[in-house]
Amino acid sequence: MQKSSQAVKETRIFKYKEDRWPVFIILMLSFVDIALYFIIESTVFLFVYYLLMIIPKGVICAWNHHHQHLFTFRHNALNRGLEFFYALHTGVTTNLWRLHHVLGHHVNFLDQKIDESRWQRKDGAQMGVLEYTIKVALTAYPRGYAVGKHFPKQLKPFLIYIGPTFLAVGLLVWFKPVAGIFLFALPMLTSLLFTAYVTYDHHTGLSTENEFEASYNNLSTIFNYLTGNLGYHTAHHYRQGVHWSKLPALHATIADKIPEHLYQRSLFTHR
Numbered sequence: 001m002q003k004s005s006q007a008v009k010e011t012r013i014f015k016y017k018e019d020r021w022p023v024f025i026i027l028m029l030s031f032v033d034i035a036l037y038f039i040i041e042s043t044v045f046l047f048v049y050y051l052l053m054i055i056p057k058g059v060i061c062a063w064n065h066h067h068q069h070l071f072t073f074r075h076n077a078l079n080r081g082l083e084f085f086y087a088l089h090t091g092v093t094t095n096l097w098r099l100h101h102v103l104g105h106h107v108n109f110l111d112q113k114i115d116e117s118r119w120q121r122k123d124g125a126q127m128g129v130l131e132y133t134i135k136v137a138l139t140a141y142p143r144g145y146a147v148g149k150h151f152p153k154q155l156k157p158f159l160i161y162i163g164p165t166f167l168a169v170g171l172l173v174w175f176k177p178v179a180g181i182f183l184f185a186l187p188m189l190t191s192l193l194f195t196a197y198v199t200y201d202h203h204t205g206l207s208t209e210n211e212f213e214a215s216y217n218n219l220s221t222i223f224n225y226l227t228g229n230l231g232y233h234t235a236h237h238y239r240q241g242v243h244w245s246k247l248p249a250l251h252a253t254i255a256d257k258i259p260e261h262l263y264q265r266s267l268f269t270h271r
Contacts, residue, residue, distance in 0.1 A: 013073060014072060015071065015073065015074055016243050016245060018243070022228065029053075036179070041179075046183065049182065050182040050187060054187075057089045059226050060089045061194065063227075068102060083095075088169070088184050088187075091188035092192065093158065095144075095148075098154055098158075099144040099155065099158060100143050100144035100147060102240065104147040105117045110208070116139075116147065120207075132196065133193060134193075137193045144158065169188070211238060212257040212258050214234075217232060217263050218266075219263060219265045234251070238250065
């Protein structure tokens with residue numbers, strides 16, 4: 001009875017109990033960053049720490065992505081607080097991916113003329129990974145805002161929280177420039193570029209109107225453990241509102257519709 005009561009209390013905070021550990025780890029990394037900001041003065045240490053955290057903070061981008069699809073907490077105040085820390089790691093503020101990705105890319109990914117993460121140039125040619133990475137990263141905020149014009153209720157939180165978030169980062173850099181840059185400002189930029197870079201492998205080269213043939217899938221256990229089952233990408237597009245923990249089961253129901261060449265089972269990309 002006591003365990004059952006505890007479970008009820010937990011679900012009153014989290015929509016899905018599977019989010020507890022990812023959120024705890026991410027918030028602990030935020031605590032480490034803040035502690036280092038006040039404690040460490042060594043430029044070399046901060047630079048090495050920044051380099052070592054490029055991949056871990058890049059992985060956090062996947063969890064920010066999941067949160068933008070399906071908010072983690074039942075209470076908006078907790079979601080807004082979590083988004084602030086996500087922004088410090090990923091460079092993506094409240095509702096940006098909800099606009100650019102959920103209401104943009106997921107609706108338009110089969111049409112390269114309007115896809116917010118389009119991999120084709122205007123002439124139909126395929127972009128290289130570097131061109132794609134830079135264009136998607138640089139246009140993330142403008143394209144997100146453009147989508148938001150059609151969804152004012154979703155645009156409002158984006159506009160409300162973008163200012164305070166960047167103001168906070170600006171103050172952190174102003175008070176302690178070296179620490180502020182290596183712990184917050186630079187990781188935000190790097191993670192935004194990292195996010196664009198890894199999404200190149202999701203759909204590039206798959207020009208089709210069939211949603212089951214438009215995404216690559218990575219079945220690596222390690223990859224999906226780190227990214228919250230983001231490798232089940234066709235299933236994610238098939239039912240984007242499904243919680244990340246349910247994607248393997250959803251994938252099993254549509255696996256026979258996905259061509260074999262769209263499967264990958266290694267940790268590394270298909271490039």
